[in-house]
Amino acid sequence: MGKILMKGNEAIGEAAIRAGCLNYFAYPITPQSEVAEYLSRRMPEVGGVFLQGESEVAVGYMLFGAAGCGARVFTTSSSPGISLMSEAISYISAAELPAVFVNIVRGGPGLGGILPSQADYFQATKGGGHGDYRLLVLAPAGVQEAVDMVMMAFPLAEKYRNPVMILGDGLIGQMMEPVEFSDRFKSEPSNKDDWATNGMATRNRKERNLVKSLFLDAELLEEHNLVLKAKYDRMKQEEVRYEPYNIETDYRALIVSYGTMSRVCKTAIDNMKAEGVEVAMIRPQTLFPFPIKAIRAAAAKDGCQVVISVELSMGQMVEDVDRSVQGKCPVHWHGKAGGEIPTPEEVVDVVKSFIK
Amino acid sequence: MIGFNTVEKLKGIVVVVGNYGSGKTEVSINLAVNRKRAGIDVRIADLDLVNPYFRTREARKPLAKLGIEVVMPAEKYLKADLPILSPVVAGLIRRPSQLTLIDAGGNDVGATVLASLADAFRKTSVQMLQVVNPYRPFTETIEGCLKMRDEIEKTSKMTIIGIIGNANMIDETAIEDIYKGYDFVKALSDESRLPLKFITAPATLLAEIDTGRFSCPVLPIERQLVPPWIKAAGLKK
Structure with missing residues (x-):
């Protein structure tokens, strides 16, 4: 077929x-x-x-x-x-x-x-x-x-x-x-x-x-x-499963996002790459078990200034991201919960507001 | 549209039906834009009372910019999954524009609403067209398409008079898919004795397509119904 x-x-x-x-x-x-x-x-x-x-x-x-x-x-x-x-x-x-x-x-x-x-x-x-x-x-x-x-x-x-x-x-x-x-x-x-x-x-x-x-x-x-x-x-x-994206670069920020939201983040990451700003993403494919070690390692990389959990909620996964990162890097949340999905442009603006 | 101006009859009230996800809405929007560009006065009614996502109403702003009015439920109910039929629709049927497109919901369920407009339709002439994408479940065979036609005709209490071939795989549509899709709807047209009104093709592929293969016009599709990580095609006047 x-x-x-x-x-x-x-x-x-x-x-x-x-x-x-x-x-x-x-x-x-x-x-x-x-x-x-x-x-x-x-x-x-x-x-x-x-x-x-x-x-x-x-x-x-x-x-x-x-x-x-x-x-x-x-x-x-x-x-x-x-x-x-x-x-x-x-x-x-x-x-x-x-x-x-x-x-x-x-x-x-x-x-x-x-x-x-x-x-x-x-x-x-x-x-x-x-x-x-x-x-x-x-x-x-x-x-x-x-x-x-x-x-x-x-x-x-x-x-x-x-x-x-x-x-x-x-x-x-x-x-x-x-x-x-x-x-x-x-x-x-x-x-x-x-x-x-x-x-x-x-x-x-x-x-x-x-x-x-x-x-x-x-x-x-x-x-x-x-x-x-x-x-x-x-x-x-x-059973931990996740997809890393743009992780082989000298990224300045790490996004954690899953589902539909992660597709928007990918477009945002591609757009930033075109401007010379490298941003990486870990996309959890299993939410339990959560990819704690992968996120911790990615957040601890030299040059990573911030970890942002981008989700269609008022900040739920960010709690797991926070306990994964364990203070190795500042953790922030960005999201919406009314049904509108943040646009790639919005994600770009949010990421840029956190990096030097 | 390539060769489309020869299809003089595509005026008056055109009702677009088909199975879920056959592309009724994308086709209706692009047809409206195409006809508007050809200087025809067009209005489009969103009668999709079934599907809460990816409806004509999503494209109301770019359509309005081109001067195409979208008739739909009041703004405050736009995101509701309520079966609201705007009373404006009956008026639209009684006083049609040069071309009035009615985009019904999917399957027989979506076409049910048409029966409630039977009174309005009775006093006017209507062309009901079935959109077929042979790469969708339940319409990948001729029998499946004919069954869909029967079911829609029964619930809508109206007769389908033509076919629109809309073979596509969205972003992954290849030229071969267009050719194979054409052959399929041509065979469906022969079997059902319903004329093939036109087929569609992504505007981005048009230059590479041998339109000499087709016995019907081709409507270029500039994709409007997109997920949030993809930009809709910009619609020029």
Whole structure:
């Protein structure tokens, strides 16, 4: 199959099918409804299921149930919908089940607006739901990368038996770009006998699988949390992904930016380069685990006068940038949260205001 | 537009329909600009009640500079995903400009709004054209395009009378894509017996394209609907 022109939302739906996920439960919300629209047509063609829940709360638990049975399952929503699913996300994490959540973020808080935003950074990387759990969070900056990350998300969720979230702002869902899909349809989870309640007769394992999140005994709950923590520590070791940009130069400033915002920053960096001003960027592709070491090293380079976190929020990722840099360089934030995206010219002005 | 002035009939009310992302809006905007440059009085109505992003209304400022009026919901509702149909639209249909372009939303869902204008349309003659980009999902086959046509005709309660070929891969469009896309819409035109009104090509590629291959005019596209890191093409009078 050659390249095809797709909206991010459509491409995410198709990629899930290519990843072998034939179970999709969702509730429509702008700006991600095209995923549901697309899959309502496509799922029947491939023998899959699209079921619209009565709310996002229900959808979250549909994922819990399907994952518990050993099915590859995913959902898509936008900010307020993900808030409603957050309880189930905590339960799924506690029960150590794989599932993929896609958040095409819109402006908040509350109902907010329908334009692009990255203001769910905290929700995705620091919790949202209750308890000591983490999501592996992937942040695409284009439609092809959204496809690649969906393909990657299912094996990662199964490797860690943990929910994976894809965090894309509204523009990632709505913009169109040419994309290519691998023709290799993936199969169901290979390790599902480890957790699935799929009946003793069909499995190699002798022990029965139990899906639960209740541990009334303090010692058992402590032990359970240590198991989870060990997983999250392993993610920090093995799953950090980022893209450096213009990093081989004698840059005077370092931008940290992800998703749509990073595309604007790239244009700004190219424009400054043309004027003889070198600026580098680290684009986190995983928001958890966060590329702490890469940012710290890049910020510590001689000649780097400032680190600027440019984001579509009122300053969320900047907290992780700050703890990465650890005082080695001044850290600033620049961003917007109403739905307007800063222009390349605006980013250039901001960078120039901080450098000598 | 190359050879376009020969298409005298493209006047009056032209309704542009097609599947999601087929390029209705980019085509409508560029058609409006092209006809305005040819000295025709043009107005364009944004009837996209479906998609909250990348609508005609995004280009209202450059269009206004050229003297092309964009009819759309009141300013305060511009960023809402509410199905607002401006009452001005019915007036626009009753008192059309030399060329009145109506840019409907995607798929049958987007065309539903047209049925609510049926009364206004009844008293006038309308040309409804289907935009086809064969590199988009659900319209990569002739059957897919015909199904889309049926669905749109059913919900809009109107008849499609022609095809606009809009084969493109946005920034990655190659000349070969234009040629292959033309062959596809030509075959669709033969199969459906709907005339191929025109095809499009990026203005930047026009010099390299052998237009002698085509039996229809070519509308150059100067891209207006762009993400924030790309500059829209400047529109000269």
